[in-house]
Amino acid sequence: MTVQLMPEIKPSAKMSPDQRGCRFCGQPLEHLVVDLGMSPLCQSQVEREDLNKPELFYPLRAYVCDRCWLVQVHEHVGGDDIFSHYAYFSSYSDSWLRHAAEYVEMITERLQLNADSHVVELASNDGYLLKHFVAKQIPCLGVEPAGNVAQVAKEQGIPVEVSFFGVETAKRLAAEGKRADLMLANNCLAHVPDLNDFVGGMKLLLASGGVLTVEYPHLLNIIEQNQFDTIYQEHYCYHSLLTLEKVFAHHGMKIFDVEEIPTHGGSLRIYVGHQEDAAKPVTAAVVEMRQREIDRGLTDLATFEAFAERVKETKWKLLEFLIEARRQGKRVVGYGAPGKGNTMLNYCGIREDLLDFTVDRNPFKQNSYLVGSRIPVYPPEAIDQMKPDYVLILPWNLRDEIVNQLSHIRRWGGQFVVAIPELEIC
Ligand SMILES: [Zn+2]
Numbered sequence: 291m292t293v294q295l296m297p298e299i300k301p302s303a304k305m306s307p308d309q310r311g312c313r314f315c316g317q318p319l320e321h322l323v324v325d326l327g328m329s330p331l332c333q334s335q336v337e338r339e340d341l342n343k344p345e346l347f348y349p350l351r352a353y354v355c356d357r358c359w360l361v362q363v364h365e366h367v368g369g370d371d372i373f374s375h376y377a378y379f380s381s382y383s384d385s386w387l388r389h390a391a392e393y394v395e396m397i398t399e400r401l402q403l404n405a406d407s408h409v410v411e412l413a414s415n416d417g418y419l420l421k422h423f424v425a426k427q428i429p430c431l432g433v434e435p436a437g438n439v440a441q442v443a444k445e446q447g448i449p450v451e452v453s454f455f456g457v458e459t460a461k462r463l464a465a466e467g468k469r470a471d472l473m474l475a476n477n478c479l480a481h482v483p484d485l486n487d488f489v490g491g492m493k494l495l496l497a498s499g500g501v502l503t504v505e506y507p508h509l510l511n512i513i514e515q516n517q518f519d520t521i522y523q524e525h526y527c528y529h530s531l532l533t534l535e536k537v538f539a540h541h542g543m544k545i546f547d548v549e550e551i552p553t554h555g556g557s558l559r560i561y562v563g564h565q566e567d568a569a570k571p572v573t574a575a576v577v578e579m580r581q582r583e584i585d586r587g588l589t590d591l592a593t594f595e596a597f598a599e600r601v602k603e604t605k606w607k608l609l610e611f612l613i614e615a616r617r618q619g620k621r622v623v624g625y626g627a628p629g630k631g632n633t634m635l636n637y638c639g640i641r642e643d644l645l646d647f648t649v650d651r652n653p654f655k656q657n658s659y660l661v662g663s664r665i666p667v668y669p670p671e672a673i674d675q676m677k678p679d680y681v682l683i684l685p686w687n688l689r690d691e692i693v694n695q696l697s698h699i700r701r702w703g704g705q706f707v708v709a710i711p712e713l714e715i716c
Contacts, residue, residue: 312355313362313485313527314537319353323361323594324518324601326350326637330661331367332522332629337658345661350633352521352528354594358536361509361528361594363521365483385691387418389553390476394422401472401501403428410463410470410495412455413478417443424448431468433459456484460491469497476505477554480525485537492562493541499569502543502562504534510583511556513593515711518601519630519637520555530588531558531579538562546570548579555687555710605638607713612644620679622707624648625692627655627667631684634709636662645682649673670696677702686710 311318328347336345348366355362403409409423414432416439423430424447432450434440440450453459463469473496482488496502509530512520521528535545547561547570558579563570587593615622624631627650635645641663649670650656656669673681673696681699683692686708693706693716706716 312358312360313483314360314533314540315355315358317355317357319355319362321354321356321591321594322598323352323354324521324598326352326518326521326601326633329523329633329636331524332632332661333524334661335627335655335658335667336661336664341659341664347662348523350521350523350637354591356591358533359530359589360485360533360537361512362526363523365526366523383688383691385688386553389551390419391422394419394426397472397474397503398423398426398428403472405429407471408468408497409472409474410468412473412475412492413481414443414448414450415439417446417448417450419474419476420448421446431463433463455491456487457490457494460494464494468495469500470495470502471497471500473500473502474504475502477507477557479504479506479529480527483526485527486541489537489541489543493543493564496543496562496564498564499567500563501570503559504562505551505553505557505559507554508550508556508558509533510586510588513588513597514586515555516597516600516604517555517630517710518597518604519633519710522629522633524629529558530583531560531576532583532588534560535576535580539565542566544570544572545576547573548575553687604709604713608634608638608709609640609644611707611713611715612640615680616644621646621676622680622682623673623676623678624665624682624684625670625673625696626650626684626688627652627660628685630686632661632663634684635660635665641665646676646678647672648684673699678704680705680707680715682707682709 329350330345330347352361352363405427407428409428409430411420411432414420414434420430420432432443432448433455434450434452435454437452440452443450492502506529507520509528511517512528531548538545542565543562544565545560545562549559551557551559612622623646627648642665645665647666647668649668649672651670655667658667681704683689683706689708708714
């Protein structure tokens with residue numbers, strides 16, 4: 291008897307159904323980078339009273355544009371839904387706070403900022419960074435869409451404009467005389483649904499001769515270090531230097547300097563000025579980084595295809611470890627409840643049968659449940675009570691910090707596990 295096979299499903303069936311095309315250049319998106327299955331919004335949580343309710347899952351697929359090489363996911367949910375009550379508070383990571391303090395010292399010196407300068411931070415969160423400018427009596431303003439985190443900043447005396455940033459907000463602030471000598475945007479570019487409106491706003495609000503610094507996880511590291519779990523619905527885009535050069539040029543600006551920084555698994559800090567600002571020549575570092583991205587394949591579809599294979603392998607290895615640990619009667623818990631943890635757990639299909647619970651220092655996340663996986667989130671003390679054999683570090687970018695904080699688990703023979711870039715027990 292011959293078995294009638296299903297008609298072959300062609301790769302084109304997974305072509306982008308989104309007719310709007312690339313978020314920057316409008317080119318139709320035809321190249322799937324990775325398919326992470328169905329996923330709920332990663333930066334939300336399930337409360338106890340909602341445990342009997344359904345959750346919305348969306349296809350989580352990243353595409354790359356073959357004209358400008360922007361890597362992006364589809365927008366299923368608008369920024370309003372995501373960010374109006376955001377649970378991410380910058381101040382719950384010690385290493386991030388240190389990073390912010392060091393940045394303020396460095397940039398104040400480099401740009402000679404003083405009481406006559408004006409600093410604007412986009413996505414100023416809970417004021418983790420601007421408080422250092424307030425302490426130096428350098429006038430500043432935060433722009434933050436999430437009212438609940440903005441409130442925390444305001445209570446510390448930091449001026450905050452609660453709104454989404456874009457051309458409209460920039461025009462209003464500029465009309466109020468709030469142009470920025472220094473504008474900064476740390477780890478928010480990925481969250482921007484309308485990239486052209488956001489960068490267009492930056493152009494309007496940056497003072498003549500002003501400097502914009504932008505920090506973002508470097509696409510080159512996401513690809514080469516297998517950091518696929520940074521892909522989630524709330525992260526619309528994943529950036530290289532060469533693509534952002536095109537984006538800023540389109541809006542009359544130029545990237546004139548770049549630095550590599552260790553945050554978030556390897557980020558870039560770019561320095562941007564107005565295109566016509568002759569006092570800011572493009573440095574050799576920019577030319578070198580652009581060439582490195584080309585040499586390492588960020589303008590080659592084969593690079594993205596190889597990445598997709600590594601992602602599958604990571605899932606299989608993590609599942610093998612967790613299942614084997616269970617079979618041996620070991621107890622495994624998580625540490626942290628970051629958005630990337632939800633991508634990982636949902637993509638791998640990990641539930642409470644493989645991971646008892648996770649913990650988080652942020653009280654807003656404690657005693658709730660992770661989206662999709664419904665794994666409970668407890669305060670960190672739960673680890674001391676249970677004394678697990680393994681602690682799976684979900685925010686692997688904070689690995690060193692967490693291993694230090696939890697070094698006492700060694701006393702009962704506990705070990706740490708990370709899944710990215712590769713499964714490692716340490
Ligand atoms: Zn494009």
